[in-house]
Amino acid sequence: MTSPLLSAKDVSRSYVAGRAGWFRRVPRFRAVDGVSLHVNRGETVGIVGESGCGKSTLARLLLALARTETGTVTFDDIDLSGLSTAEWRALRARMQCVFQDTGASLDPRLTIRTQVREPLAIHRRPDPAARTQAVLEMVRLGAHLWDRYPHELSGGQVQRVILARALALGPDLLVLDEPVSALDVSIQAQIVNLLKDLQEELGLAYVFVSHDLGVVRHIADRVYVMYLGQVVEHAPKADFFANPRHPYSAALLAAIPAADPEALPKRAVITGDLPSPLAPPTGCRFHPRCPHAIARCAAEPPVLRRLGEHEVACHRSEDINPVALVPRHIAAKREFA
Numbered sequence: 017m018t019s020p021l022l023s024a025k026d027v028s029r030s031y032v033a034g035r036a037g038w039f040r041r042v043p044r045f046r047a048v049d050g051v052s053l054h055v056n057r058g059e060t061v062g063i064v065g066e067s068g069c070g071k072s073t074l075a076r077l078l079l080a081l082a083r084t085e086t087g088t089v090t091f092d093d094i095d096l097s098g099l100s101t102a103e104w105r106a107l108r109a110r111m112q113c114v115f116q117d118t119g120a121s122l123d124p125r126l127t128i129r130t131q132v133r134e135p136l137a138i139h140r141r142p143d144p145a146a147r148t149q150a151v152l153e154m155v156r157l158g159a160h161l162w163d164r165y166p167h168e169l170s171g172g173q174v175q176r177v178i179l180a181r182a183l184a185l186g187p188d189l190l191v192l193d194e195p196v197s198a199l200d201v202s203i204q205a206q207i208v209n210l211l212k213d214l215q216e217e218l219g220l221a222y223v224f225v226s227h228d229l230g231v232v233r234h235i236a237d238r239v240y241v242m243y244l245g246q247v248v249e250h251a252p253k254a255d256f257f258a259n260p261r262h263p264y265s266a267a268l269l270a271a272i273p274a275a276d277p278e279a280l281p282k283r284a285v286i287t288g289d290l291p292s293p294l295a296p297p298t299g300c301r302f303h304p305r306c307p308h309a310i311a312r313c314a315a316e317p318p319v320l321r322r323l324g325e326h327e328v329a330c331h332r333s334e335d336i337n338p339v340a341l342v343p344r345h346i347a348a349k350r351e352f353a
């Protein structure tokens with residue numbers, strides 16, 4: 017078996033909350049806390065969880081856009097920490113990112129063609145004009161748009177340009193952070209289908225970060241669920257969606273507006289909101305919101321353990337069906353739509 021394309025082992029990153037003063041110690045909190053994951057060549061890994069659970073921070077760690085405090089990230093067996101500038105630059109061409117804020121990713125003063133060509137010039141690639149044209153065709157952007165400016169394009173077209181630019185250097189991996197969250201549902205479907213086509217044509221691997229499980233269901237091969245900076249479940253897509261093993265996963269799934277709203281039974285059991293990452297709950301971080309919590313859950317942090325096709329961090333994963341009891345206040349939230 018070949019080693020994964022991208023591999024993170026026990027990575028963490030903390031931030032300071034607020035500013036320091038003369039007599040004030042600045043509290044630090046871990047936005048990502050001991051996460052391990054891997055991405056194989058040509059596959060799509062979904063990273064899901066509520067807003068604020070550390071998905072974007074993790075995406076930045078995977079690309080070495082932020083420094084890890086613990087753990088290591090390797091790409092093609094190369095440790096991303098401690099690379100020279102030249103090594104880093106060569107590797108950068110192979111792992112590209114696409115971030116959420118579609119508007120801010122492009123320069124309003126430059127034409128589409130110029131912007132897609134930019135990375136090719138920086139990396140001194142041969143025949144940049146032909147390559148620019150090729151990638152603009154790959155993302156199915158009509159030639160009549162190539163000499164326009166970003167403001168003359170629709171949201172979906174802008175996202176195609178950003179994708180073309182990310183593809184220009186011929187990467188093996190794209191890290192996509194909420195790539196379609198700002199788009200209308202019909203446009204989302206077009207971009208997701210384009211991503212799937214490109215994956216098939218080019219053999220790309222994707223890390224697809226999204227709070228939207230409905231979208232992840234269409235594209236991911238495997239899913240990682242994050243809660244307050246930690247992975248609480250990891251499973252192949254089919255197993256995850258058919259049979260979530262963590263109560264938090266079950267709650268996220270129940271929040272997807274389904275064609276059949278009765279598909280997942282829901283019962284109100286608990287109240288409370290996402291706890292502050294500054295003071296994460298003891299034991300299992302989900303326990304204050306969990307309908308299945310027992311005394312042990314408040315006392316002892318669960319570790320990620322294998323359970324069939326799943327990996328789950330839950331003390332009760334062997335003796336409960338998490339789908340049977342879903343915390344209603346999470347299920348009721350439609351922000352996962």
Ligand code: ADP
Nearest residue numbers: 031032047066067068069070071072073074293
């Ligand atoms: P997500 O992408 O899942 O919404 P983020 O990774 O953006 O989560 O954020 C995780 C936590 O880290 C949040 O509490 C957020 O407020 C905090 N955070 C993110 N970036 C910074 C930063 N640069 N400085 C301080 N706190 C940050």
Ligand code: MG
Nearest residue numbers: 071072073194
């Ligand atoms: Mg984010």
